[in-house]
Amino acid sequence: MKIALIDDDETFRETLARSLRRRGHEIISTDATEAAAICADFQPDAILLDLKMPGETGLSLIPQFKITVPRAKIVMLTGYGSIATAMEAVKLGASDYLTKPADTDQIEAALEGKARDTEIDIPSLDRVEWEHLQRILADCNNNISQAARLLGIDRRSLQRKLSKYPPQR
Numbered sequence: 001m002k003i004a005l006i007d008d009d010e011t012f013r014e015t016l017a018r019s020l021r022r023r024g025h026e027i028i029s030t031d032a033t034e035a036a037a038i039c040a041d042f043q044p045d046a047i048l049l050d051l052k053m054p055g056e057t058g059l060s061l062i063p064q065f066k067i068t069v070p071r072a073k074i075v076m077l078t079g080y081g082s083i084a085t086a087m088e089a090v091k092l093g094a095s096d097y098l099t100k101p102a103d104t105d106q107i108e109a110a111l112e113g114k115a116r117d118t119e120i121d122i123p124s125l126d127r128v129e130w131e132h133l134q135r136i137l138a139d140c141n142n143n144i145s146q147a148a149r150l151l152g153i154d155r156r157s158l159q160r161k162l163s164k165y166p167p168q169r
Helices: 010-022 035-042 058-068 083-092 104-112 125-139 144-151 155-163
Strands: 002-006 026-030 046-050 073-078 096-099
Touching (some): 002 035, 010 026, 010 104, 026 035, 035 058, 046 058, 046 104, 058 083, 073 104, 083 096, 096 104, 125 144
Parallel strands (some): 002 026, 002 046, 073 096
16 A cells, blocks of 8 residues: 655654555555645555644645545544544544544554444543643643643642642543
């Protein structure tokens, strides 16, 4: 299978590309800046697309891919999963939506359209809060004061919450 891997995280992109190549797939990997042109030339069977990238977002690229490579199956990969973005991605034409870290088996299953495990992994409310705090902190370049202001909580309260180990799923 010819797969285009589009992600701004070069380390993740190359690691996943290497893993997929070992399984016999032909891979081309790039970031969002040249993605449309490369996919138009490469004509992949599938596109693995990151949601959050500098400049273009994965969501804004889906309509372009539906025109330039209409037969390609698009699977959205993201570390910032939400129901709203999942619904938007599917509405725009993505065939699946996976949250990182997704392993190669999960990605291949999505590319092949196979059903995922029937066991649903629902995170606890504490886990969801902890992951949200981590995302906000990352968006603020690990500036705790700025993150606390965005969240509307005291900086010390945020530090206490962040100092705890991540809650179990």
